[in-house]
Structures are given as C-alpha cells and as structure tokens.
Amino acid sequence: MSEKVYIFDTTLRDAEQVPGCQLNTIEKIEVARQLEKLGVDIIEAGFPISSPGDFNSVVEISKAVTNPTICALTRAVKKDIDVAAQALEFAKRGRIHTGIGTSPYHIYEKLRMTPETVIEQAVEAVKYARRFVDDVEFYAEDAGRSDEEYLARVIEAVIAAGATVVNIPDTTGYCLPNEYGAKIAYLKNNVPNIDKAIISTHCHNDLGMATANTLAAVQNGARQVEVTINGLGERAGNTALEEVVMAIKCHSNLDFDLGIDTKQIISTSKLVSNLMRMPVQANKAIVGRNAFAHSSGIHQDGVLKSRETYEIIAPEDVGVDQSSIVLTARSGRAALKHHLNEIGYTPEGEALDEIYQRFLELADKKKMITTRDLEVLVGTTHHCRMSIQLVGLQVVCGKSALPTATVQISFDGDIFTETACGNGPVDAAITAVKNITKRRVHIEEFLIQAITRGSDDLGKVHMQISHKGKMYHGFGANTDIVTASVESFIDAISKIA
Ligand code: KIV
Numbered sequence: 001m002s003e004k005v006y007i008f009d010t011t012l013r014d015a016e017q018v019p020g021c022q023l024n025t026i027e028k029i030e031v032a033r034q035l036e037k038l039g040v041d042i043i044e045a046g047f048p049i050s051s052p053g054d055f056n057s058v059v060e061i062s063k064a065v066t067n068p069t070i071c072a073l074t075r076a077v078k079k080d081i082d083v084a085a086q087a088l089e090f091a092k093r094g095r096i097h098t099g100i101g102t103s104p105y106h107i108y109e110k111l112r113m114t115p116e117t118v119i120e121q122a123v124e125a126v127k128y129a130r131r132f133v134d135d136v137e138f139y140a141e142d143a144g145r146s147d148e149e150y151l152a153r154v155i156e157a158v159i160a161a162g163a164t165v166v167n168i169p170d171t172t173g174y175c176l177p178n179e180y181g182a183k184i185a186y187l188k189n190n191v192p193n194i195d196k197a198i199i200s201t202h203c204h205n206d207l208g209m210a211t212a213n214t215l216a217a218v219q220n221g222a223r224q225v226e227v228t229i230n231g232l233g234e235r236a237g238n239t240a241l242e243e244v245v246m247a248i249k250c251h252s253n254l255d256f257d258l259g260i261d262t263k264q265i266i267s268t269s270k271l272v273s274n275l276m277r278m279p280v281q282a283n284k285a286i287v288g289r290n291a292f293a294h295s296s297g298i299h300q301d302g303v304l305k306s307r308e309t310y311e312i313i314a315p316e317d318v319g320v321d322q323s324s325i326v327l328t329a330r331s332g333r334a335a336l337k338h339h340l341n342e343i344g345y346t347p348e349g350e351a352l353d354e355i356y357q358r359f360l361e362l363a364d365k366k367k368m369i370t371t372r373d374l375e376v377l378v379g380t381t382h383h384c385r386m387s388i389q390l391v392g393l394q395v396v397c398g399k400s401a402l403p404t405a406t407v408q409i410s411f412d413g414d415i416f417t418e419t420a421c422g423n424g425p426v427d428a429a430i431t432a433v434k435n436i437t438k439r440r441v442h443i444e445e446f447l448i449q450a451i452t453r454g455s456d457d458l459g460k461v462h463m464q465i466s467h468k469g470k471m472y473h474g475f476g477a478n479t480d481i482v483t484a485s486v487e488s489f490i491d492a493i494s495k496i497a
C-alpha cells in the first residue's frame, strides 16, 4: 500500500495574512468547505491571538467542516496557546501549531535569546499545548537557515516534549532543493526519536523553488506538505498545492497516497483567486488559463494526433472543462442553487438572494451563463453589501471624443454625482470616483481579463491600489469593462476604512 503524505493547507493562514488577501468569516468558511471537498487533511484556519476576526474564523471553520483536522497557529507563548485552544473548542480534531525561530538571525537578532533558552521555550510551549490537544505541531522558524546540529537538538527536544508533527520551514525561501532534501535526511538520520513524529515541509517561493524543495523533502522522508492554493502566501508565496499534488500524481516512482480529488483543483483555484482578489498568472502551472492551451501549429497538430505528445496531464483530471452553458435568464433560484452547489459554492438565504439578483442582471445582458460566469458572480456578490456602491455610470468616448464620465455613487446611503475627463473612459470614471470619495490613492496594478471568449463575455478587473503606504486589492466583473473597472476600484477603496 502507498505511504500517506498529509496535505496541510495554509491558504487561510499564510496566504490570508498577505496584504489585500483578507477574507471575512463567511468567505473563509466557503474556502474551508471547498478545501474539504478537495480532500486536504489539515486546514490551518488562522492565528487566533492575532485578531478577533481570526479567532472567530477558527471557531466557525471548526463548526463548518468535519473531515479535515483544524489547525491554529501560535507563537511559543502561553497566552497564544490559551487563545488557540479556546478557538479550537468546536473542532472534531484540533491541532495547535506552535513554534519559535531557530536560525542565528532569529535567535540573536529577532528574539535576542540564546540557543539554549530557545530550546527551553520551545519545550515549554509544546508541553503546554499538549495540555489542550493531543495533536501538537512544532515549527522551527527559518529552519532553512538554521544550523543542522542545533536544529536536530531542537527537534529531538520538542518530540520528547510531545510534538506529533515537526515542521521544518524554509521561511525565507533560501534553500536549494538538494540542500533542503539533505536537511530532512539529516534529521531523519540524526534525531533519535524522529520516528515518533511526522516531518513536515513549509517552503516559501522567494527563489521559485518552493515546489522543488517540497518534493525533495518528500523524497527524503517528509510525510506532510504545507501548501496553499495558487501558491499564494507571504512575499513570493508558498508551495502551490496543485503543483505538488500533480507532480506526485504524474510520477509513478513517487508512489504516495494523497487523498486529493484532483478534479476539484480548478474550482478551488478560482474560488480562492476570486475571493482573495488575486489573479492567477496566465502561465501558472496547472491552474493558469494557458496551462492547457496549445498555440503553436506543431503542438496543436501533435495533440490532435495523440494528446500525450504535448500534455502530461489530462485537463479534465484537474477539473478543466469547456465552460459549459448552464443557465439562462429563465432559470430559477433552485436551478442557480443547484449549479452553484455543483461547483462547490453553498450560499443560503440572503447570500443566495444577492447572487440571484446579480445573476438575473447578468443573464439579461449575456443570455447564456456558464460555469465560469457563476464563479465570478460569487466572487463579486459582496459588492451589494459595500458601504460605497456604484449607482450609475455614463461615459462618452471614442476616436476624436474627449473621454468624459459621469459617475453616481451611493456613499453610506447618500447619492453623489460627479463628472470628470481623462485619457480614456476608465481614467475619466476613476477620476470622478476619486473626486467624490476624496481619497488620495495610487493605482499600482490594473489587470483586465476576459472570462471565456466572445465579445459578449464578462470582463474581470483586478486592481491594486496604495493609500498611505498600504496596499488594497479590488475586483470587479461586468460585461461592460468600464463598469467592471470602476467596481474594482470601489471594491479596493472600500477596504481603506
Ligand atoms: O514561514 C514560516 O516559517 C511560517 C511559520 C509560522 C510556520 O509561516
């Protein structure tokens, strides 16, 4: 029988702490349910001491999902562990993930401690966490740059104190695959009690090596991988779940049981991208929109003769479909709900009403609504609940016209109207919104994508703005690209308050 490699998803913790990627509790539950459907073993649901929102999300996710273990992050301090234990009260299986830095940078510069006192604090924290739960994971922060012999002493001590999983993070994404693999092999061979715990990887992607490092670790004895959907996470991100899973599936010499329903990969990727307002780069492995597109004539000819000539993964194995038409303006609420459930969304009550309303508006304009359109609708429905809303928009543009936009916005219930000019209709409309809201913001990134194809398609706009040194992300989708741009801008500025 194949050996198990546990999939630990930290999208709701490591990725969610990225500026602009914050989700509310309802959105986090939606993602957690989809992760459960995907088949992950552990969901890291948050860092409960960091904010009441994080605490509440861990509580609600613990209630909402059944199969995965729910994990809560802490520093190696008692008050963090107390709060994490409280947040996990409703989890069927709860895990506390506690840890401390073990590299010279962390020990001497960040913590201002000694190597010995770090070990003492680590052991104390693990023992304390074991008072609340049987499953305690210890992370040696910046293990990638930690001395091997010292790291082995830390790991031996925390396992003796009761750690059931030992996480060896490459926090800064510094290691090369052979170095990281060798580090795991060293621990396997030099920590006397290592058989009492599972070794976990947690790789960041600063040098683009997170997936390679994770696989090198698995080949050297790691049996848990910490990953995120779309590789989102601090700075350049974490190891992408979809890459590790499909790399293992594609290589028969990596004979591991992962328990992942790979057909759920694309839906999960889209849900996370839409809710976190983080576009997926077109050429991203597995989930990018070009990942299965063959553009050169030679490749197209080859694939038509035999798929395997240029494809190592069948698109349908990861859930890529040909964007089937599912609904029209005559479809009722029950049909909409049924199709939303099929693609992993489970809105009820008011949330369903809001999506239905937006569905009707879209179906009026677009006639045929596809699965991809529904995914986008779910991602933009929160617009209805925002305190700033676009009420009206009229633009004059075209060759030799002076682009002018008149925008009407409702701001906490009051209606404001403004007209402005710009170098194009989007610029004019956004200038008008800026004049109404009086926010000094800069647009740092502005990305327009069509969802499927055709001139009647929905356009998606991702925008990143900066205000007083902080970044905010916005997302909008509409058949009218100027409206989508303004909605995306409003989505981003609504987060400033
Ligand atoms: O990157 C890291 O070291 C982490 C730990 C908190 C596990 O995210």
Ligand code: ZN
Residues within 6 Å of the ligand: 014, 169, 171, 202, 204, 234
């Ligand atoms: Zn991390």
